[in-house]
Amino acid sequence: MLSLNTSRSLRAASQFMQHKSKGLLSMSSCSSASSWRSFSTTLANSMKVVHPNYVPPSDQSNNSSAPLEEIQYVAPDEDGSLASPSHVTFYDIEEAFARIRPLLPPTPLQESMVLTHEIFGSQKGILHPRKVHLKYENKHMTGSFKERGAINKLASLTAEQRERGVVASSAGNHAQAVAYHAMRLGIKATICMPENTPLAKVAGTKRYGAEVVLIGESIDDAYQEALRIKDAENRVLVHPFNDNDIIAGQGSLGLELLEQSPYIDTIVCPIGGGGLISGTAIAVKTVNPKIKVYGVQTENIPSMITAKKERKATMVPFKSTIADGIAVKRAGDLTFPIVDKYVDDIVSVSESEIAHAVLVLLEREKTLVEGAGATAVAALLSGKLPEITKPNSPLTVYV
Numbered sequence: 225m226l227s228l229n230t231s232r233s234l235r236a237a238s239q240f241m242q243h244k245s246k247g248l249l250s251m252s253s254c255s256s257a258s259s260w261r262s263f264s265t266t267l268a269n270s271m272k273v274v275h276p277n278y279v280p281p282s283d284q285s286n287n288s289s290a291p292l293e294e295i296q297y298v299a300p301d302e303d304g305s306l307a308s309p310s311h312v313t314f315y316d317i318e319e320a321f322a323r324i325r326p327l328l329p330p331t332p333l334q335e336s337m338v339l340t341h342e343i344f345g346s347q348k349g350i351l352h353p354r355k356v357h358l359k360y361e362n363k364h365m366t367g368s369f370k371e372r373g374a375i376n377k378l379a380s381l382t383a384e385q386r387e388r389g390v391v392a393s394s395a396g397n398h399a400q401a402v403a404y405h406a407m408r409l410g411i412k413a414t415i416c417m418p419e420n421t422p423l424a425k426v427a428g429t430k431r432y433g434a435e436v437v438l439i440g441e442s443i444d445d446a447y448q449e450a451l452r453i454k455d456a457e458n459r460v461l462v463h464p465f466n467d468n469d470i471i472a473g474q475g476s477l478g479l480e481l482l483e484q485s486p487y488i489d490t491i492v493c494p495i496g497g498g499g500l501i502s503g504t505a506i507a508v509k510t511v512n513p514k515i516k517v518y519g520v521q522t523e524n525i526p527s528m529i530t531a532k533k534e535r536k537a538t539m540v541p542f543k544s545t546i547a548d549g550i551a552v553k554r555a556g557d558l559t560f561p562i563v564d565k566y567v568d569d570i571v572s573v574s575e576s577e578i579a580h581a582v583l584v585l586l587e588r589e590k591t592l593v594e595g596a597g598a599t600a601v602a603a604l605l606s607g608k609l610p611e612i613t614k615p616n617s618p619l620t621v622y623v
Contacts, residue, residue: 312468312562314510317475317503320376324476327375327405332360333484338588343604356604357488359481362593366400366428368549369477369500370464374401376473377462378409386411391459393417393446395548396425397596398464403434414453416446422548442542444553465499466556475503482511490612492600495519495528495570496550498559505566518609519563519570520599522547526572528563531555546578549596571609573602581605 339356340347347353361369378390389412392402399415406413413434417426418441429436439449443464454461463470477500481488491508493501498519505517521529524543531537537555545551555563563570573581578595581602585593593601603609 312471312475312503312506312558314506316468316472317479317507320372320469320472321476321479323379324372324375324473327379327408328364328371330480330484331363333357333481334360336589339584339601339604342584342588357485358589358591359477360591361477362591362597364401366397366404366432367594368397368401368597369474370394370397370401371405372476373465373467373470373473373499373503374398374462375405376476377467377469378402378405378411380469381411381460385460389413389457389459390462391416391450391453391457392462392464393443393450394464395443395446395551396421396429397549398462399429399434399436400425400432402462403429403432407433414450414457414459416450416453418442418446420544420548442553443551444539444542465497465502465552466558467499468558470499471503471506471558471562473503474500475507478504478507482508488515490516490518492518492520492603492609492612494547494550494596494599495521495563496552496596497556498528498563499556501567502559502562505562509566516568516612517566518603518612519567520603520608521570521572522550522578522595522599523572523574525551525553527552528555528560529570529572531560532564532570536560546575546582546595547599549594550599569609569611571603573599573606573608577602577606 334357336356336358339358340354343356344354364371378386381390386409390402390406391414392398393416394400394402395418399417399421403413403415414437415429415434416437416439417429419438420441421438426436426438437446437449437453440446447463450461453459465471465474478491481491481504488508489512491504493504495501501517501519508515508517519528521527522545524545524547525540527538527540530540531554537557537560539554542551542553578598581598582593582595584605585591585598585601604612
């Protein structure tokens, strides 16, 4: 079942596709921001959604006696604003998308017939069968979505900042993304990585010309060393998730998803520090607040789940995990408030469930995915999100 289930909503989506087919929504053009604003406003109005820049008059905002069809859906903030607590806005993400679009080709979004049947069954005779799509972010040059945030951050630096060079900390994906795009832009880069980082990721980071420092057992230990180098050598810190430019860059994934399939109404996303799901949630919920966004963490390091329980970012003990790419002991100070407001739910998966998902993707989908990238699949296969897999649940997309 599609969540865009009103005639007004379908007309808006149809108009969007018509504009897209005519090339009017090419994000590499100077008109990209206005095109997206036009579509966002059209869709918002068609669904009676309060647009981010619209503040209802005070004498009408609490009018509970209004006719049902005229009651405006306000989400997720009561005042209708979708500007995040970190001040990353939908328009910041638009600008990031336009900035990086010429530098990053879009990644494929494809239906997985294998997973659709595995999760939902045959669905014979159903008018609007539910489907599972895969967003292949592993098709980036360095193998992950991290390139989105890295290139947006680096491309935003001033000439003076580029001359100083950058420093970053990562278990591998952010490291390679920063190293690769720093090489493309001629920026000197030093990357701090945990000592248990897979050798392939260490070698990949060095291959792009970055200096690698191996230290500590977790991403957080490597981050402390990056802070030391930042101060000692006057480098620009490129944080893997707790940075406005990084969040905006990762949010380009949400706009790309909507460009590829405007009918998306559910997204399931891995969570480490929260940069990807924060930017994606702001992007998609601004266009359509009814889209559901779910996060998935490993049971071994549930930092964002703990933060939601404690109502603040809290350090959790480190445990070894197959999902090393999301092994973050503490949620970000910028990302946690966004996740807390805009992400509908977060679940955790075990090491065995992650391993099973990796195996299913390899054997049935013929695609190799690392543990962190397989956590969303693990949540679906293990039934951790029953609101998605129950009868009459919506079209599902996961990344």
